[in-house]
Amino acid sequence: MDAALEAELVEGQGIAGNVDRSRRRQVTLLERESWEKCMAETNGAADPSRRRANILVSGIRLAHTRSRVLRIGDTRLAIGGELTPCLRMEEVHAGLQSALSVEWRGGVFAQVLSAGLIRVGDHVDWEGVEGDLQKHPLAGN
DSSP states (O other): OOOOSEEEEETTTEETTOOSOOSSOSEEEEEHHHHHHHHHHHTOOOOGGGGOOSEEEOSSOOTTOTTOEEEETTEEEEEEEEOOOOTHHHHHSTTHHHHHTSTTTTOEEEEEEEOEEEETTOEEEETTOOSOOOOEEEEEO
């Protein structure tokens, strides 16, 4: 995947121009912290783009968030579930597929509920979390 500073999300479709999507898996998201933990555990140094996720976030946990709604800037994403890391991750670094399989570290897939342009630095938060609403910058990708 090539890193980008912004991407247009299309409601019910995914990222504009992206052909690698389905009705359920319109976008994929990865936590920077989970990637870094996997790299540390496997003594790796690969860039997070090697995971091939569409969006890299930082400071917000994606584990066990099925059916929750994530807001990135003005867009809204419905988390569909956990991504299963494939054997290609072993080509990136030995042991990476196994490390990514722990506790949702491989990321999540989502459907786009509200269209819009997302940019590196946009705030990311969970919809409907009163009193504990934390906003975090979009990490990139």
